[in-house]
Amino acid sequence: xxxxxxxxxxxxxxxxxxxxxxxxxxxxxxxxxxxxxxxxxxxxxxxxxxxxxxxxxxxxxxxxxxxxxxxxxxxxxxxxxxxxxxxxxxxxxxxxxxxxxxxxxxxxxxxxxxxxxxxxxxxxxxxxxxxxx
Numbered sequence: 001x002x003x004x005x006x007x008x009x010x011x012x013x014x015x016x017x018x019x020x021x022x023x024x025x026x027x028x029x030x031x032x033x034x035x036x037x038x039x040x041x042x043x044x045x046x047x048x049x050x051x052x053x054x055x056x057x058x059x060x061x062x063x064x065x066x067x068x069x070x071x072x073x074x075x076x077x078x079x080x081x082x083x084x085x086x087x088x089x090x091x092x093x094x095x096x097x098x099x100x101x102x103x104x105x106x107x108x109x110x111x112x113x114x115x116x117x118x119x120x121x122x123x124x125x126x127x128x129x130x131x132x133x
Contacts, residue, residue, distance in 0.1 A: 012050070015050070017124075020050070023103060023125055024050045024104075024125055025050075025102065027103040028122075029105070029122055030122050030123060032066060033067035034123075035069065037123040037128060038067050040061075040128065042058065042128065043131045045075065045128075046058070046069070046071075046126045046129075047127045047129055048099065049127045051097060051100035052127070053079065053099040055104070055126070056073075056075055056079075062111070062112055069120075069121050069122075069123055070111070070120055070121070073117060079098060080096065081096045081101075082095060083096060093106060094107075095120075102125065103122075103125065106120050108120060
């Protein structure tokens with residue numbers, strides 16, 4: 001994973017809202033069914049809220065019933081890094097922005113075809129870019 005370590009902690013705190021900082025930089029999560037994008041249906045791309053890197057397409061978004069935005073694949077193979085997360089007494093796969101290393105959410109093997117994967121992502125980790133067509 002190539003991580004952009006050019007910003008200091010103070011810079012991240014100045015650039016992000018307190019909620020975004022807690023989630024993106026401290027690996028937090030938002031309560032289910034509260035985020036801006038869990039029930040969002042516009043056409044476009046979801047980018048990292050910290051660095052702007054394009055991460056997911058609305059074409060791969062689906063309603064998982066979990067209360068978080070869910071996608072069955074990343075925009076491309078280089079967009080999202082995965083890392084084993086063994087916090088909170090369980091083993092999961094953490095999803096991180098490959099560009100800046102920010103926490104996005106987790107990846108589970110219970111998604112729909114064609115990948116069978118579910119990227120369960122915090123809305124606060126995302127910024128939506130609507131298609132201009």
